[in-house]
Amino acid sequence: MNKTDRLLAIVLNLQRKDVVRAGDLATQFETSVRTIYRDIQALCEAGVPIIGAPGTGYSLMKGYFLPPISFTVPEAVSLLIGTDFIEQQFDDDYRVKAQDARGKIEAILPESVLDETFRVRKAIRLLISDKHLNQSKEKEYLEKIRRAILDERKIGFHYSKRHADSEGKRHSVRVAAPYGLVLVEGSWMLVARCDLRQEIRHFRLSRMTELIDLGERFELPIHFNLREYTPLDNRHLLVRLRFNNEIADKVKESNFYYIEDMEEHQDGFHVVLRVRHLDEVLQWVLGWGSDAFVLEPKSLRNVIREEAQKILKRY
Structure with missing residues (x-):
């Protein structure tokens, strides 16, 4: 990045944040x-009203705004692809807003940039499967939860877990303070403080039913920041598998969430999974048929054997 681009980027950073440290900008x-x-000195000499000093941080004088700027072709393409993504993955309200934003961006682009942007976008296609979203209430719930987060109101819902809890139950009624929404591999996840468990929990929107806005207010903790939040990783079980080398590429392309490590060996393609419950990988392992072999744990080998016997009896 040359100096001119860096100076512009610094001003944009100062516009977006209250205080920016020199060390963070350097990184x-x-x-x-x-x-x-x-750079800060050069901006001040150019008339940009920057407040602050080395060691404390910098900020822009209140009321100062950078005049409208132009977009390069790659920048315009990035913005327009972003609106495509939002239109496909967000709720109907944001879908409309994304369409409006795309129209405004295209309206302000110079004709030469717009033509080149259109040419580039013709060579790029964003394919995201939203079949599941269209067949469920997930988009409807997404909008309700998003509004509850912004208004800091608690929600209630019925929830179905993939695995039974210590009491053997899979279904429960929850009341939660919604902190944020996260899109994980095409599935929306709610990060919320659960009244039942008295701690932060994660809930898949696809497993929710009978979602309601309770209207009860809550206060988001000052220390909570969704962008910096790191969930507790309680996947402590390691599963080691060996695949035939012929299907190694297929295994890599599967992008299975629980894969921890992969390595090629003379006797086959070795894969390590890290999970909470063995049931989380049972169907995936079975799907590879005789091309997969469980090295450990032995308990999973026994479960695979039992499932194979059940399949044999069925046929």
Whole structure:
């Protein structure tokens, strides 16, 4: 990045945040803190009202806005593909907003940039399967939860877990304070503080039913930041598999969520999975048929054997 682009990027960072540290800017732009100090000085001399000093952080004087800027072709393509993504994956309200935003972006682009952007976008296609979303109430729930998050109101819902709890139950009624929504491999996940468990839990929208807005207010903890939030990883069980080398590429392309490590050996393609319950990988392993062999744990080999016997009896 040249100096001109970096100066512009610094101003944009200052517009988006209350205070920006020189060290953070240096890390972002892969340069030295001393260079950032010189950039700040250059911006001040150019008339940009920056407040602050080395060691404390910098901010823009309130009321200052950067004049409208133009977009390059790659920047315009990025924005327009972003609207395509939102239109496909978000609820109906944001789908309409994405369409409106795309129209505004296209309206302000110079004709030459718009033509080149259109040419590039013709060579790029964003395919996201939303078949599941269209066949369920997930999009409807997405909008309700999104509004509850913004208004800081609790929600109630029935929830079906994949695995039974310690009491053998899979279905429960929950009341939760919604903190945020996360899109994980095409599935929406709610991060919320569950009243029943008295801690932060994760809920798949696809497993919710009878969702209602309770209207009860809650206060989002000051220390909670969804972008910085790291869930507790309680996947402690390791599963080691060996696949025939002929299907190694297929295994890699499966992008199975629980894969921890993969390595090619003379006797086959070795894969390590890390899970909470063996049931989480049973169907996936069975799907590979005789091309997969469970090295450990022995308990999973026994379960696979039992399932194979059941299949043999059925046929």
